[in-house]
Amino acid sequence: MLWSNAYPLFGQLMSKVAGLGIGNGARDTGHNRQTMRNARTPGQVHLIGCGPGAMDLLTVRALRLIERAEVVIYDRLVGEDILALIPHSAQRYYVGKAPGHHSVSQARIGELMVEQALQGNTVLRLKGGDPAIFARMAEEIEALNNAGIQWHIVPGITAASGCAAAAGIPLTDRNSAHQVRFITATHHADHLQHDWAALARPDQTLVFYMGLESLTAISASLRAHGLPDDWPILLVENGTRDTQRNLLSTLDSVVEQAQEARFKTPSLIIVGQVTRSARQTATLLAQTVHAA
């Protein structure tokens, strides 16, 4: 059985990691636990990337920290299965932001982390994807630094990697994509201040995060700057989760097709030659919406 194979791994893994003298997050936390009773010793904060959504794409370190969580502050993009791993005894704070609605301000998130840490709690700040990519890591750390709180970061699988793997397409390719570029597209179309001429180069892969609202602008701008109408574009909704859907289309028809198929956030947009092969793997996926 798989789990019986994997189970001894835990001990094996932990002793190996300890032997290496890395994974300092864990040992620090252990130390912190002993002194935690003393409310004047501030707790530490772990910024944790929870990956693209699927529970088994969580890292070993992230899981270990989540299992022992005391206070958890989490976002909209952290998967349900992952939240289910948080112990019942932990305090949970949802600070998610739906597009256009900042339910909890960045400043408030910073305050919350600091308040909880100052009470002596170990605080887990769970984020979807990777903390270094479109996750406002610097701002949150700034708040912790200002308050003199110790922190650690656990990187996670970013949505682009997760969705590409799940769609069976590479992000770089020796012949057709020498580089890959991740772009945020949360703002309204008028505010997309990107260098569209540079983005419209054919020899690269573009990945737009949070871009569904700006799909019309993306499709129009890329064409206006020279990419052909039939240039391939792939939308991946709920990437890596059971509910994942792919839509392989072209720049000129993607807006209409995405509306027809009722694509919703979270959806990732991948533009470039590499997406062409998604059509071939599409049949391997549970639920796929085909472009005509």
Next chain:
Amino acid sequence: MDYLPLFFDLKSRVALLIGGGDVALRKARLLVRAGACVRVVSREVHAELDELVELHQGQVIIGEYHPALMDEVALVVAATDDQALNERVHYDALARSLPVNVVDNPSLCTFVFPAIVDRSPIVIGISSGGQSPVLARLLRAKLETLIPSGYSRLGTLVGGFRDRVKARFSNVNERRKFWEHVLQGEIAERVFSGRDEEAAEMLEQALSFESGEAVGEVYLVGAGPGDPELLTFKALRLMQQADVVIYDRLVSPQVLDLCRRDADLIYVGKERDNHSVPQHGINALLVAHARQGRRVVRLKGGDPFIFGRGGEEIEELRAAGIPFQVVPGITAASACSTYAGIPLTHREYAQSVKFVTGQLKNRTSDLNFSELVHPNQTIVFYMGLHTLDHLCRGLIEHGKPESTPVAIVSQGTSPQQRVLTGTLSDIVALQQVAQLPAPAVVIVGEVVELQSRLSWFGKAEGSQA
């Protein structure tokens, strides 16, 4: 063994629940999940409990407990904070030989509720016999992660084939071998990746073929930056199932150690400029091993689809008709930047990030410097250490300010990690002195300036640190 674990069929049977608060609600949820008709008795009943019981054909009695309520009952649970009442319930149940549980009072229980991992039809109960519920819960959390959620669907799928397999293989050993093959092989993996229909088809095929020696499968697995704790659970699971592991230079020995002990390990190198096995050779190797019916893990440093040439490998597998799966890994840019304290994007300084290979292969014209100098972006060069001089000069010549911050992160996430920061104009000289070894990523952009404030792991050095 203080308690014998049993699984109780409660479908359409009456479970008596005494108490109407939060604790009673939790127990009621469990009981209705198992199909029980819950009879709740309490002076006051939680609104949600009332609704739940109503919805599941149960019965809510507002009032006092009395022993006659135990008539036709299969099992009794007391969840009240009235100690005397709990004791009465306990003795009444004993007198009628009914199993009874008094919440949080092991001495009054004839059965206990385990911590449950529910992958119905697979159900796992864990008990510490009341010695340490926390330990049981921790174990549960571990199992929750180790057992793919697809086990539930897998259980249902194979359940539907049970009679036919029994008919097909009269020999018990043959039957066991068949099921082991199905439950540990690519059919199970199909279910775990949501491809149930294909799994069912394959199961049909396996049943109709005399010899079950099917084509193997290839898993392209991202091993991340090197720290074994940054492996994903999916990667670990597949590494533990491998018959063959084909790996290259960037996979750390600590990660390699976690592969299945009996697996054949094949090194295919890829030192820069010294491909010990050329790409087409690797492709052929994957196909050949899979054709022998083996489960092949192609283990790559970082993410298989970011400068990992995974695209070429899956193309070959597709052409050969070999099933494959791709497991993403943490790419070097993510890991090295977080461990160096450099965010790749920032609201003010960088609204996009670009990954570029610094391995130029005499095709320098491929690098469009004029576009790389655009502000408000972060550029990460993979394998850029040996072309550093060329990259910096190119950027400056095309108008990127000489003062643009640059960081080299060498052996990122390992205990030997080193970070060197400087600017486009002085990083080459600094590196000549520091001599940081490969593998390394080079990060160019304003975000590097944040490093001095955000550094937390290992040592940092350089002109700005």
